Amino acid sequence: MAQAVAHDQKEHAAGGHGHGHPPTSLGLNSRKVGLWTFISSEAIFFTALISTYLVLKPRNIALGGPEPQDFLGITLTAILAFILLMSSLTMVLALHAVETDNVRGTRLWLGATILLGLMFLGGQVYEFNKLWSEGFHTIVITEPDGKVERIGVAEHHLEEELPHLQAEHPNAQIQDTGRKPVTWTTSLFGSTFFTMTGFHGTHVAIGVVWLSIVLVMSLRGAISSRNSLTVEMAGLYWHFVDLVWVAIFTLIYLI
Amino acid sequence: MANQTSSQAEVAAPHHDAHAPSNVRVYIQIFVVLFVITMVEVFASYLDEPPINLETWIEITVLVALAALKGLLVVMFYMHLRFDSRWFTTLFTTGIIIATLMAIVFLLLWGYKASLGGLVL
Structure with missing residues (x-):
């Protein structure tokens, strides 16, 4: 027993917090090194997805895809951003509770974080459903000189937009290619948007599962200040997921 | 004990x-x-x-x-x-720097290609 305590002391002195995971040669806890490396690689992964969306945005419009502004509402996503920020607060409060051996607080704040994560996922499902149920029309304008222009018009703007287009192009042939739903396959906007936000939503869902496992461990009495790293690791991942939404909210919805 | x-x-x-x-x-x-x-x-x-x-x-x-x-x-x-530990900051910052450089190069490259021929792809 004394040896075990000595091991714990040695591990803590080296920056470790968990059991059975000795520090690296740098004196760092190997689980945390692994998670920070993973987070670092995830930052590159999500930057690639966001960059792809941004560079293909003009191409989507040139091909007569839907205008993102016609479909992406700021109000809903601002609420989702608030929910994730709130969940980051409850997550650090859960970590604080476990570090101070506040068992009730740990369970309460972990539960709150899970609930807020589920609310975020519910909001995302609502947004995806809304996009799928709405449609857009690609209007092909052929000028007398043969020049072709494609314009994407949201279904709910079609009636007001068509007379404008006819007035702007009096001699052109204007053809409506018909209604298309905003899905993963009908436009570059759909492909890049659903891939990016879908991956983020998947990360949130994984976070909810991870936190639920930690909550069950806490309910079984397996979580205390002695292994608070278990909560800290889940928290680091959760905050990173929030961080990604900070970027998506600004670069995709606000700009 | x-x-x-x-x-x-x-x-x-x-x-x-x-x-x-x-x-x-x-x-x-x-x-x-x-x-x-x-x-x-x-x-x-x-x-x-x-x-x-x-x-x-x-x-x-x-x-x-x-x-x-x-x-x-x-x-x-x-x-x-x-x-x-500063090592964690270094790990995270390395990823952020690579990601930022990648995004800048990506945006500049596609912006340049677009300026050459209008449409890209």
């Missing part, structure tokens, strides 16, 4: 001081700041529209700066990088 419990408590106690000031008040203050920045961001997204009509690049600069500030606060205080 009592000695062991005492030793365990000693092991756990310094953790709070060395790793992060587990200060609930700080956490709530950070949340309030993040909330206010988010509200400012929503307001700033209308800067290039009437009646303010600022240049779009100013709006984008303001929004990106505010998002970066939010990210910094989350990483420093909620992810505890401010109080944790």
